[in-house]
Structures are given as C-alpha cells and as structure tokens.
Amino acid sequence: MIIKPVFLLVMFIFGICACLKPAISLIRPLSVSQMSSIEHAGDSTKKLMAARWIHISSDVAISEYFEYMDSLVNAYDSVVPYTLSEHLLVHANPWIIDTLANTDYYRMMARDSFVYDQRKMVVLKSSDSLMIPDSLSANHIKDSFKKTHLDVNIPEFKLRIYQDTALLFTFPVRVGKNTKKYLAMADKITDLRTKTGSGKIVRLERNPKFYNPVNQKRFYLTKRDDDKTTLMPQIPWIETEINGTRNGQMIHPTTNPETLGKASSNGCIGTRESDAWVIYYYAPLGTAITIRYDLEITKVKGDKVKLKDIYK
Numbered sequence: 267m268i269i270k271p272v273f274l275l276v277m278f279i280f281g282i283c284a285c286l287k288p289a290i291s292l293i294r295p296l297s298v299s300q301m302s303s304i305e306h307a308g309d310s311t312k313k314l315m316a317a318r319w320i321h322i323s324s325d326v327a328i329s330e331y332f333e334y335m336d337s338l339v340n341a342y343d344s345v346v347p348y349t350l351s352e353h354l355l356v357h358a359n360p361w362i363i364d365t366l367a368n369t370d371y372y373r374m375m376a377r378d379s380f381v382y383d384q385r386k387m388v389v390l391k392s393s394d395s396l397m398i399p400d401s402l403s404a405n406h407i408k409d410s411f412k413k414t415h416l417d418v419n420i421p422e423f424k425l426r427i428y429q430d431t432a433l434l435f436t437f438p439v440r441v442g443k444n445t446k447k448y449l450a451m452a453d454k455i456t457d458l459r460t461k462t463g464s465g466k467i468v469r470l471e472r473n474p475k476f477y478n479p480v481n482q483k484r485f486y487l488t489k490r491d492d493d494k495t496t497l498m499p500q501i502p503w504i505e506t507e508i509n510g511t512r513n514g515q516m517i518h519p520t521t522n523p524e525t526l527g528k529a530s531s532n533g534c535i536g537t538r539e540s541d542a543w544v545i546y547y548y549a550p551l552g553t554a555i556t557i558r559y560d561l562e563i564t565k566v567k568g569d570k571v572k573l574k575d576i577y578k
C-alpha cells in the first residue's frame with residue numbers, strides 16, 4: 267500500500283525529465299525509510315523529496331547552456347514549494363559559476379589551451395549532478411539577492427559586490443572615454459563618459475549580438491591581446507538603469523583585458539570574461555547598483571589616496 271503512490275510519484279517526475287533536452291534523470295534511489303517519510307509528508311514535500319537531485323546524462327555546451335537551465339527551471343518550478351529561477355538554482359550549485367568563469371579565454375591560454383569558439387566548450391558534463399535546494403536554502407539564497415549591491419567607482423576602475431556591508435568581490439573594470447563622439451546607434455553625438463548615480467539592473471542579455479556603435483556594423487570576430495583571433499564568446503551582458511534612465515549603459519566582458527583600468531569604452535563598464543560570469547549570477551533583475559566618481563578613497567589599512575581625475 268505504501269509503494270504504489272510513491273511509484274506513481276516517481277514515474278511522474280521521470281515523465282517530466284524525459285521531456286528535457288539534453289535528457290536528465292533522477293539519481294540517489296529512495297530507501298524504504300525515505301519512501302515512508304515521503305508517504306506521510308504533505309504533497310509539496312513529497313514532490314520536493316522525490317526531485318531533490320538531477321543527474322545530467324548528456325554534456326551541455328555553452329551554446330545550449332541557458333536553454334538547458336531554462337528547461338530545468340520550467341520542469342521543477344511546479345515541483346518545489348517556491349519560485350525557482352536560474353540564479354537560485356546556480357547558487358545552490360555554486361561550482362557552476364567557477365566552471366563558467368574558467369572558460370575565460372585568457373585562463374585557458376594560461377593552461378596552454380587555445381579556444382577559438384568558446385560556445386563549444388562543455389560546462390555541464392554527463393557525470394555531473396545538480397541539487398534542487400529545499401525551501402530553507404532557497405529562501406536564504408533569495409534573501410541574499412535582496413541584500414546584494416553593486417558599487418562602481420569610476421576613477422578607481424573598480425566594481426565591487428557587497429552583501430549588506432560585507433564585501434564579496436572586487437573586480438577591475440574599464441569605463442567610458444572622456445570625450446564625445448557621433449554614434450550611429452544613438453544617431454547623435456554622445457558623451458561617452460560612464461554616467462554616475464544610483465539605480466538597478468533592468469535587463470539580462472544572455473546571448474548578446476555585437477555591433478560597432480559608431481557605424482552599427484555587426485561583427486562576429488575579435489582580436490585578442492595576444493594578436494590571436496577568435497569568435498566572440500557567449501557571456502551575459504547586464505543593462506543598468508541609472509537615476510531612472512536607461513541610457514544603454516551595460517556591464518559586459520571585454521575580450522581585451524589590457525584595457526581594464528583605463529577610460530577606453532563607449533560608456534559601458536567592461537570586465538574580464540571570468541568576472542562577468544560572477545557578476546551576472548550575483549546581479550539578478552532588480553539588483554541595486556551605485557556608480558560614483560570618488561577621487562579620494564581609503565585603503566584597507568586606513569590610508570587616504572587621491573586618485574587621478576580622469577574626467578577632469
């Protein structure tokens with residue numbers, strides 16, 4: 267009498283998983299005591315306990331990574347007693363962020379591995395497993411998102427990620443040039459300096475297309491700092507809204523990290539490829555951001571430092 271409803275429940279979950287591509291299957295078969303616990307639990311707990319782990323049965327490359335993650339979210343959102351999201355699922359499995367960060371072209375070159383097409387790199391392997399977090403863990407992750415804040419200091423060329431007052435990460439960035447220029451994309455002469463103010467993240471572009479803002483010509487290749495040419499990588503871009511205005515100011519990776527620490531962009535905030543993955547997963551929609559222009563900063567030991575006034 268105990269086995270039948272549990273069997274039907276497990277078959278139901280397997281039915282969901284069979285629809286996903288690449289295919290996934292549940293692992294860690296239930297023991298007799300676990301089956302008994304599920305039978306006496308509430309409906310939502312039954313489903314959660316049965317669907318706690320996902321086994322990845324086919325390799326997933328970057329080109330299909332987001333589609334695959336969306337398929338998991340769609341399949342399991344109705345199974346768990348909370349709203350599941352890609353960001354929540356990845357924070358429950360933080361090794362994914364490290365794996366994505368390690369696809370950075372320059373990290374791969376440091377390992378003597380030249381990557382022409384980053385999209386073909388496998389980031390989820392058939393031997394990997396993903397955990398679906400329980401309600402307590404999910405709520406903890408959601409609360410951490412609400413407490414997260416991005417801070418950019420333009421003349422310092424630094425982007426920081428805070429959780430409350432705790433500093434989690436500090437990344438080098440490049441910022442907008444101290445000049446004005448005609449941009450065909452805006453169809454006007456545009457002040458290229460990175461805009462200051464407070465706001466939030468309003469859009470995540472997971473498969474960006476690349477255009478020269480000066481002439482609107484689309485491009486597919488990039489010349490790296492080592493003079494090698496590769497295809498443009500697929501790494502998410504983040505759009506900001508500052509002081510209530512969406513002016514196209516993005517946070518995105520640069521394929522030329524030699525420009526970090528310089529005013530060399532058309533207004534966007536550029537990062538290393540590896541850092542862009544971290545920022546993306548710590549900045550879901552609605553994340554607060556402050557972009558400031560503070561010339562005097564305090565070092566860790568308390569020393570005051572006056573920065574160069576790059577925008578004069």
